[in-house]
Amino acid sequence: MISPVLLFDLLLGLSLLWLAWRTLAAHTLFEACVSFIVFGLLMALSWVRLDAPDVALAEAAVGAGLTGVLLLGALERAERARVEAAPGPWWRRGAGLSALLLFLLLAAALITLPPRPPLPLQEALPLAAAEHPVTAVLLDFRAWDTLLESAVLVLAVVAAWSLERSVSPPRPAPVCSEVLRSLVRLLLPFSILSAGYLLWRGGHAPGGAFQAGTVLAAAGILLLLSDLRRPFDLRRGYWPLALLSGLLLFIAVALGTLGYGGTALDYPPGGGAALVLLLELGLTVTIALAFIALFSSGRSRGDE
Amino acid sequence: MSSALWFSLVGAALVAIALYGVFAEHHPLRRLIALNMMASGVFLVLIGLARQLPGRVPDPVPHAMVLTGIVVAVSATAFALALLRRLSRVQQEEG
Numbered sequence: 185m186i187s188p189v190l191l192f193d194l195l196l197g198l199s200l201l202w203l204a205w206r207t208l209a210a211h212t213l214f215e216a217c218v219s220f221i222v223f224g225l226l227m228a229l230s231w232v233r234l235d236a237p238d239v240a241l242a243e244a245a246v247g248a249g250l251t252g253v254l255l256l257g258a259l260e261r262a263e264r265a266r267v268e269a270a271p272g273p274w275w276r277r278g279a280g281l282s283a284l285l286l287f288l289l290l291a292a293a294l295i296t297l298p299p300r301p302p303l304p305l306q307e308a309l310p311l312a313a314a315e316h317p318v319t320a321v322l323l324d325f326r327a328w329d330t331l332l333e334s335a336v337l338v339l340a341v342v343a344a345w346s347l348e349r350s351v352s353p354p355r356p357a358p359v360c361s362e363v364l365r366s367l368v369r370l371l372l373p374f375s376i377l378s379a380g381y382l383l384w385r386g387g388h389a390p391g392g393a394f395q396a397g398t399v400l401a402a403a404g405i406l407l408l409l410s411d412l413r414r415p416f417d418l419r420r421g422y423w424p425l426a427l428l429s430g431l432l433l434f435i436a437v438a439l440g441t442l443g444y445g446g447t448a449l450d451y452p453p454g455g456g457a458a459l460v461l462l463l464e465l466g467l468t469v470t471i472a473l474a475f476i477a478l479f480s481s482g483r484s485r486g487d488e
Numbered sequence: 489m490s491s492a493l494w495f496s497l498v499g500a501a502l503v504a505i506a507l508y509g510v511f512a513e514h515h516p517l518r519r520l521i522a523l524n525m526m527a528s529g530v531f532l533v534l535i536g537l538a539r540q541l542p543g544r545v546p547d548p549v550p551h552a553m554v555l556t557g558i559v560v561a562v563s564a565t566a567f568a569l570a571l572l573r574r575l576s577r578v579q580q581e582e583g
Contacts, residue, residue, distance in 0.1 A: 193491040197498035204502055204525055208509040213517055220521050227528055234495055234535045235546050242558050251524060251562055255517070258569045262517040265576040270514045279511030287504035294496045294533070300540070303547055317548035318555070326552060333556045340563035344570040394555050471559065478566035482573070 193233055200226050213263055217255045224248030237390035238318045241382070245398035250475055253405060257482045313456025315388040322392070323460045327449040331434040334467060337474040338431055344481040345419060360410050368410040375403035383468055387457065393430075393464040397471025404476040418477045427477065430470025434463060492539035499532025516575075520568050527561045 186194075203223040210216035224247035231240035271279075305317075305325070312320035322330050379396040386392025407413055418427065437459055438448040445452060451459050506529060509522030531554045538550040 190491055190494075193494055197494055200498055201501055201505070204505050207521060207525065208505065208513065208518070213515065216518060216521055220524070223525070223528070227532070230495060230498075230532065231535065234492065234539050236535050236538070236551050236554070238551055239531070239535060239554050239558070242555055246558050246562050247528070251565055254562070254566055254569055255521065258517065258572060261573055261576050262515070265516070265572070266579050267515050271512060276512045279508050282511070283504040283508040286507055287501055290500035290503065290533070291497055294493065294500060294536075297537075297540075303541065303549075305547070305549065306545070317545070318551045321548045321552035322555065326549075329552075329556055333560060336560050337563050340567045343567050347570045347574045394559060474563070478563070482566070482569060 196226065196230055196233065200230065213259055214256075217252065217259060220255065221248055221252035224251065238392065238395070241390065241395040242398060245395065245402060249402055250398065250405075250479070253479060254482060257479070313451050313460045314386070316386060316390065316392075318390070319386050319392050319460070319464075322394075323463055324449075324451065324456065327434075327463075330463075330467070331431070331438065331449070334431045334434060334470050337470060338428060341427065341474050341477045341481075344478055348481060365410045365412060368406045368412060372403055372407065375399055375406075379403070379468065379472075383464055386464060387461065393467035393471065396464075397468040398475065400468065400472035401475035401479075404472060405479050408476070408480060418473060418480065423473070426469055427473040428470070430463075430466035430468070433466035437463060490540070492536045494536075495539075496533050496536030499529045499534075499536060502526070502529030502532060505529075516572055520565060520572075524561060524565060527557065531557060 200223065203219055203226060207216050207219040207223060210219055224243060227247055228240045228244040231237070231243055305321075308325070309317055309320060313324045314320045379400040382391040382399060383393060383396035384391075386396070416423070418424070441450055441452070442448040503526050506522045506526035509525065510519050513519050513522060534550040534554055535546075538547040541547050
């Protein structure tokens with residue numbers, strides 16, 4: 185007799201696989217995008233089942249939300265794009281065979297994996313600058329990774345901007361319904377409030393800069409979609425500085441700790457928690473603005 | 489079978505399905521979706537492995553890696569979409 189929980193997991197996994205197949209086999213691009221968004225939502229549910237609430241929060245906002253918005257925004261142009269000829273049947277068979285081989289190899293590796301000993305990390309956790317293990321890893325033990333990640337974000341924005349035809353203000357939002365406008369009016373304060381809460385919470389519980397940044401980005405994108413506010417250009421004024429703030433703060437803290445203790449990003453005793461909160465604040469602003477910039481770069485007027 | 493192992497296997501299957509998609513699809517946007525799906529599969533394998541530790545607490549290192557991975561994946565997707573827009577614009581100008 186299998187337990188109801190395991191049955192739920194089995195069904196969830198099977199629906200993921202089915203949706204993956206539906207996404208690839210969809211007749212129209214629109215169908216593929218929508219299936220992929222639903223796929224992202226089920227992924228978020230799987231993260232909860234695997235005790236990864238941090239990842240679940242980020243996936244629900246980014247994987248299902250932002251990626252879906254970006255894909256749907258690209259749809260109109262992509263449908264008109266000229267595509268190369270469809271691959272022949274032998275190519276498809278070869279691809280299927282290699283995919284099957286890959287799955288068998290991966291499955292064999294996963295099943296025969298020897299059990300791992302408890303992590304040495306558990307002993308180091310009480311010394312970390314943050315109580316929550318995931319935040320401790322992100323902003324203390326592996327802070328370098330997070331520094332470089334904010335650099336990747338900024339780089340993606342610069343690359344997207346440089347591919348645009350000309351510097352042009354974002355296209356004004358299409359006339360939207362009064363329903364969306366009142367919804368945005370209602371949701372915006374709550375989004376900002378929950379972003380702040382998620383940021384504050386990150387020190388001791390699931391949450392943090394990643395989740396706060398994406399919630400803030402979602403609020404900004406909704407604001408752009410409803411024409412409540414005149415579209416703003418993130419390439420002008422002080423916006424680029426705000427976009428860079430996370431990266432610049434990170435570099436400043438790295439240099440400061442290098443001068444203070446001799447090791448970059450090795451926080452001084454007692455000051456770790458405050459520095460981590462400062463870094464997370466900058467990271468939140470960078471993540472939110474980078475996502476808004478990537479979204480609005482897709483709808484700029486230079487594209488027409 | 490534990491549910492952690494089950495989700496890892498689902499992740500492995502997702503990677504394989506998406507690999508087929510990347511090879512067999514011919515529309516660039518569909519390939520991009522398949523690539524994103526492959527990333528999800530890899531994340532699922534990682535988090536499944538994190539859950540297979542002895543004791544109640546999952547390993548936080550893969551969680552942090554996946555969080556970083558999600559953000560990097562969406563940046564890469566947005567960049568690829570910008571490249572696609574540029575490509576279709578060039579095609580349009582060529583006529």
